[in-house]
Amino acid sequence: MTAGEFSAVVLATVQAIPAGSVMAYGMVAQMAGFPGRARHVGRVLAGLPADSSIPWHRVVRADGHLAFAETDRNFRRQKRALAAEGVRFHGRRVPARYFTAGVPV
DNA sequence: ATTGTGACCCTTC
DNA sequence: TGAAGGGCCACAA
Secondary structure, X not given: OOHHHHXXXXXXXXXXXXXXXXXXXXXXXXXXXXXXXXXXXXXXXXXXXXXXXXXXXXXXXXOOEOOOOOXXXXXXXXXXXXXXXOOOOEOOEOOHHHEOOOOOO
């Protein structure tokens, strides 16, 4: 398993997340076939170009919090993208009902 | 080889 | 809810 193959599977999984719902980093990892590697998913997304078409904003932490500090540019970006899809925040996190198990690849 | 650092997560308290 | 402690593992210094 090379790094390239890993990110390919991860990105494919993220791309499969339906609009209006979210998935946790760990869920993506498990779905991609790498249980316990949540951090690696984050690393892959961190490497995405700013203009990427990958819906990275649909990936949040397991507790519903966004992975960025509120002062971070990306925080606003992600929150706005989610709001545009109808995902309402409850305080600083997205409610559990928005999480999806996704579909196997 | 060792150490510090993350777009993380789970169990306990 | 939130903090603490332990796991996880690629990467850079």
